[in-house]
Amino acid sequence: MxxxxxxxxxxxxxxxxxxxxxxxxxxxxxxxLQTASVSHTNHYGLLPTNRETAIEIQTMKIGEVTRVYLKSYNGITSGGYLVRIQDSEEEDELYCELENKTETPQEAWDIVLTIDPFERKPTNILDIKADPPRYAYVTATYRLNTIPHKENTIYPPNSIVVGLLRKNDYGYQLDGNYIPPALTMSSHESLKGYGYNFSEWISSIEKALQKILEKIQAQPNRTSVANSILVLSKEMLRFLSTINYHWKNNVKNLTPYQVTEILSSFAASMLTSLLFVSRKEKEEMLKYFHEWNGITPSNFEQMLDEIINKKYNHNQINQSMVSVGNLLQMLNELFVSLSQLEFVGQHRESIVISERQAQTNTTSGSRWMVD
Structure with a gap:
């Protein structure tokens, strides 16, 4: 502090x-503000909104420069200051400028809003009836700047990244994939989409695991692969059951950090469950997974390990969302495929051979009928 x-x-x-x-x-x-800042680590940014977005940024080329306008922003800084910038009058427009013909090798810039709560600026309508005439109210001073983008830049408590600007052959453009710091999963349209997709995949994975569990338990002669998948499925279902209620009823109110934390813990529970079988059985199971999802055993474990150990960056929310999203999508495709097999442990090669035999028998039968 x-x-x-x-x-x-x-x-x-x-x-x-x-x-x-x-x-x-x-x-x-x-x-x-200093008291509020204590509890705002990874819990700040855009406020939840029913509109498409709580932020509006525009760029405009004017002669030798490009102006970046912040038209509206509703959020809270890590220092605890509540910011509400609505469509302002022309004289109060908030913008910064960059030269179009710059020789810098820089390709990306953070668009940073800085608030000084202690530097007050008169606002509202001038009261000419007052003696002397005066503005009745004041507001904090806002400044907009562009700062060269670096992966792990830490900004002061009352400065917040509101967008990412990139430069290409056509000039400066806003990065449409960038998600600025956001308070909850309902604060930004992209986060709402991630929340929906994650919920769909989690539900689908859970149903697929239940089917797999039922099939394995009903199999009279289980293979070692089936037994290993049984161990993994039990641990995955056990974890999902602990987050089920909280996730279904509260996902919109979770912070991006909390979502990443939950799904990283899911990956950790999977990686831990691989220790519950012998190394030989683990390798056999991961090779079996490779048949159905094309991911090599080493890449499978590496994907889990990277998600568990990747440091969360609230200024790079999209990176975390993409990582955990890729994991859920991969797991969904894998376990849905396994749940549709006649018996768990069945190899893809045996299905191909069976299909070829069926086609051969059908062809032979057709020829016999023609003769």
Whole structure:
């Protein structure tokens, strides 16, 4: 926590002036913001919205420069400051500029909104009836800047990334795939889509695992592969049962970090369950998976390991969503395929041979009828 800058005013035996009230307000505001910032790690950004987005950014080429306008933004900084920027009047437009003919090798820039709660700016309508005429209200000072993009940049508590700008042969363009820091999965349209897809895949995986479990338990002569898949399926179902209620009823209110944490824990439970079978049985099972999803045993374990150990970055939410999304999609395709087999442990090669034999028999039968 930063050191305090503003002190509490001593109101005793003094002539009261406007500066004293301002300093007292600054004192209270500083304490509130620093207290709020303690609980806002990976829990800040765009606020939930019923609209398509809580943010609007536009770019416009004007002569030798490109202007980046922040037209609207509803969110909260990691320092706890609530920001509500709506379509502003022309004189209050919030923008920054970049030169079009720059020789810098930089290809991407963070669009950063900085708020200074203690530098106040008069706002609203001028009250000409007041003596002297004055603006009745003030607002914090907002500044928009572009900063060269780096993977793990940490910004001050009252600065927040609102977008990502890229440069190509046609000039500067907003990165449409970028998801700025967001408070919940319902704060951004892309996050809403991820939340829906994740829920669909989790439900599908759970149903497929239940079918697989039933088939293996009903098989009179289980192969070692089937027994290994039984162990893995039990552990996966056990984990899914612990998140089922919370996920179904609260996924829209979860933070992107919480979603990543839950699904990374799912990957960790799978990787741990591979320790419950011998190395030979594990390799045999992963080779069997390779028949059905085309992912080699080493890549299968590597995918799980990378998701578990990948450090979460709230300024790069999309990276985490893509990683866990790829895992869920792969698992869904794999276990749905296995659940549709006549018996678990059946090899793809045996199905191909059976189909060829069936085709041969059909062809022979047809020829006999023609003769």
């Amino acid at each position: 930063d050191k305090f800058v503003h002190r509490q005013v001593n109101w005793g035996e003094m002539q009261v002036r406007a500066t004293h009230f301002i300093e007292m307000e600054n004192f209270l505001l500083e304490r509130i």
